Amino acid sequence: MGDPLRRGSVFRPGWAVEARGCVRGIRSPPVTGVGAPGMSRIHRRAHRARSRACAIAATVFGVALGTAVVQAPAEAASTPVTVKAVSSRVVPAGAMTTVVPRYSAGKNVRVLSARVDVKRGSTWVARGVRRAKVPAGTYRVTTKVSYRQRVSGKLSAKRVKRHSYTLRLTPAPVVSPAPAPSYVPPPTPAPAVTRVPAPSSLTRTSSGCYDASLVKANGTAWTCTFFDDFSGTTLDRSKWTPVETSTSGYQIGHDCFVDDPRNIAVGSGALSLTVRKLSSAQPCAGARKGDENLDHTAGSVILNDAFAQSRGRFEIRAAFPATTVAGHHSALWMFPADPTATWPMSGEIDIAEYYSRWHGRAIPYIHYGSTDPSVTNNYCFIADPTAFNTYTLEWTATTMSIAYNGQTCLTHEISDDLKLPFEGQFKLLLTQGLGVGDGEYGNVPTDKTPDIGTTKVDYVRIWK
Template sequence: MKKLQPIVPLGLLLIVTSCSSQAQVIFEDNFEGDQLNMEFWSYEEGDGCPNLCGWGNNERQIYNRDCVSIEDGKLVIEAVKTGDKYFSGKINTKDKIEFQYGTIEVRLKLPTGHGLWPAVWMLGANIDEVGWPGSGEIDIMEYVGREPHTVYSSLHTPASHGETENSKKTIIEDIEEGYHTFKTVWTEDDIQYFVDGDHVYTFIPKAYDDANYPFRHPFYFLINLAVGGNFGGPEVDDTIFPAKFYIDWIKVTKN
């Protein structure tokens, strides 16, 4: 993949065009170097308390920036157990990389084990004003270790959130083996999902209002590895630690 250098002054993302394609590359991170690019990313830390204990899902991990690293051109988020506590990592691009519509692609390698919940997802940049689920949520990839060979493609809206009806489970027998590419095509009217080039789901809302399609404003990225929780657990197999979630690259283009 060609390395591009987006210019991001004071949280505003400038469009960078690719010489080899008609698509505009509006964001790209290949995780080169020896540390996370803080022009793009911020750490989230703690257990969510007091406002969102367990991060709203009864998750068991405490997020710590020391669990996030760059190794051999990969973003690595590691989950560990120390004593009776679980630690892991979470990063986001809030106030730094925010965009509206585009094709999102991410190449990653999943961690495995009962109790793990890796995810690449997006939240509306207006979340501080309208809260969740008013902001909308686009889950590019979710996987839970208690359901081998299965990935989730989901959307959360005011009309359907939590155990949302806007979701597709896809069985892929070798999803735990090596790296796979997840693509989400987000437009004004629908959101399409692909895994390794194969179409797996298209979301078309019942109505184009804020309750059913809160996806007509800028969003930002989140990448994390949760432990336990309502979706990932509740049981956790302590023999699986340490566990690592690898992200090779992430890119957004717009035609």
């Protein structure tokens, strides 16, 4: 978990968009457990968070991820990097085409980043993105490749190769179908049976864990396996275990996760997870080197082993901290139940991460080693993240789909050759910590960061 942006990163517990030029995250010391099996090494997630802050700003005016990529011949060039243009073409009516940077690099060239800007008339469709999904039309596309060249054993200063071209995507004419042959019905036809497909449960919010109208795409009912509406006055420890830095080594930023009612509380029908500033720094057992004494404590809980699950439907209604300045990091995420799991190859599912500096959106991310851009999406906007919103994951043998308030935010097809992590069971975590990330795009606390930040969870519902 950590800052905004991707494997160079876009946000952690989803570290998203790769931005090689950004500051790398830190790696925490080995973990020994979280008070419940399955939590060892989860603190490694903090290392991805530091790099996430870059990508969100780099792509904040970009577009969502696309479909099939079109290719084209290379432009003539004598530079170490040769940029290729995407060919103008006829596309099926209504189809979307994905434009990506295409280039080739010499043997002694290190490519730092490759992005495209796409403009239609005077309107920007995308700027500084890895890929842009566009319908038929005429576009001005600029590819920018940043690189360094090794000359006489030394790397040159960063250089940028730019190439602009016009891309015309012409819709194919719609061919009217041939008229059907005349048909004489039988004298006594059997009545036709019309099968109405079940509505997608991903786009619906349940009325309860036993909502009979909530069905899968194949028409069968979801089966409730867990729910907690936090109607009591204390945390139900038969369901949840607090995450503690002292037993797991887990941290996001310079925070110490503790089992304390000021950080983890239940009341008024909700679970409250709070990061708060202390009057002075206090010892934090299990923290990384340099964080032995910290002035912020944080709150997180993890489902107990009995509720670990592979695949299903997961729905959480939550409200994130009421601030729009940098410094607070919230996450609704899942990690393998296997205590030997390591990140990222063992998998991690970030249903929603919220970075207070990037107010107005939440970030999903599927970690497991895949380089497919559809593992994340920086463009899942939410009108008011500080109010209660519904965050839903539907996980099948082949896909991960995430929706916010019934609006599909991400759909990822699990790679066949990397799917092993998602054959095992995962456990849900709910977390509120301190932001991280250096530089211009970081989410580190400032003197304007509120002393207290709370994520409230109204309910958690899980189905098979």
